Amino acid sequence: MAGLNPSVDVENPFKSSWVNRVCILGIIAYLFYSFSSLNLSVERLIVGFGESERLLSRMFPPDFSRSSLLLSGLAESLQIAIISSFFGILISLFLGLLAARNMMPSIVSTPVRGFIALCRSFHPVIIAILFVKAVGFGALAGILTLVFASIGFIAKLFAEAIEEISFKQVEAIRATGANFISVILFAVMPQVFTRFIGFASYQLDSNLRNSTMVGIVGAGGLGGTLFSAFQRFDYDFVAAILITIIALILVGEFLSNIVRRIF
DSSP states (O other): OTTOOTTOOOOOTTOOOHHHHHHHHHHHHHHHHHHHHTTOOHHHHHHHHHHHHHHHHHHOSOOOSOHHHHHHHHHHHHHHHHHHHHHHHHHHHHHHHHHOTTTSOHHHHHHHHHHHHHHHSSOHHHHHHHHHHHHOSSHHHHHHHHHHHHIIIIIHHHHHHHHTSOHHHHHHHHHTTOOHHHHIIIIIHHHHHHHHHHHHHHHHHHHHHHHHHGGGGTSSSHHHHHHHHHHTTOHHHHHHHHHHHHHHHHHHHHHHHHHHHHO
């Protein structure tokens, strides 16, 4: 082929060497050690399949007779998800802008990035336990939990989206003598708006799922009803709750797809 020198030996990055072999053997040895130390075995897996079959037989047919309890928990989960998404996304707008290193000096962006990393460091259940201890049981703890979780996700992605914009539009708007707010509205937001809509719709979908989970530790929503049903061994009602959660997530996914197509 023209332009190629056949005498040049291109090194194969996947060429076998003793270092690669040692690494592979080390990974395999660690996997075997992990299986043995965690008491993982095929026998336990087979026993688990048998127990799962008995559990599923007790879960079906689902019991929807307590529809009032089911709908009240579902409504609370939906309210928690919507309120937390609204405030979490709104706060993330400002924090994402402050964390963008191409728009803010390091003295501003670095501590904001640290706070965003802190919001992302803990699982929502851990945060929910802390807020339940702080503000008590109920929906307020769930809302604060999911606002915290939303900031950790949306603000990070929004900051990264701002850092990837073309700075030519920013310079053009600045050349007109526009102030900082005008630069953000007319040079930054048009470039990141569609991506931000995608991030926001995904976060709403995530909060719909998490709003049913944080209730397990007392932060409101359908999770509390689910946990109580498990404690009572009321597995047919558990199946009804799980089917309701699946339906809620599917509806949220359908709505988020509509929003993404519109924008």
